[in-house]
Amino acid sequence: MPSTSSLKRSLVGVALAALLAPAGYLATADAATTKTIKLKGVQFSPRSLSIRKGDRVTFRWAGGTHNLIGPRANVAPKSSGTKTVKFTAKGTYKYVCTLHNDMTTTVKVK
Ligand SMILES: [Cu+2]
The missing domain is CATH 2.60.40.420 (Cupredoxins -  blue copper proteins)
Structure with a gap:
C-alpha cells in the first residue's frame, strides 16, 4: 500500500502528463500558424x-x-x-x- 504522499506524487504525475500531452502533439504535428x-x-x-x-x-x-x-x-x-x-x-x-x-x-x- 503506497503512502499518501507517494500516491499524491503519482496523481500529480498523471495530471502533468495529461497537461503536457496536447502541447507535445502540437509541437510535433507541424501545425499551420x-x-x-x-x-x-x-x-x-x-x-x-x-x-x-x-x-x-x-x-x-x-x-x-x-x-x-x-x-x-x-x-x-x-x-x-x-x-x-x-x-x-x-x-x-x-x-x-x-x-x-x-x-x-x-x-x-x-
Ligand atoms: Cu498606408
Whole structure:
C-alpha cells in the first residue's frame, strides 16, 4: 500500500502528463500558424515576413488609414479591423498601401 504522499506524487504525475500531452502533439504535428502584419503610421510592420506553405497572415490595422492591395486582398481604405489571407503555394507575395509612398510588405512562403 503506497503512502499518501507517494500516491499524491503519482496523481500529480498523471495530471502533468495529461497537461503536457496536447502541447507535445502540437509541437510535433507541424501545425499551420497565423502571423500578423500591422498597418501602422506610414508602413507595414514587419516589411517582410517568411512563413510556411499553409500558414495564414493576418493584416491588422493598428493606426492611421490604409488600403491593402495584393494577392487575395483588395481592401478599401479603413482605419481598423483585420484581413486574413491563407497562403497555399510557395512564392513571394507583395502587398502595398497606395495611400502612402513606399508602404509595402513582402510575404515569402517557403
Ligand atoms: Cu498606408
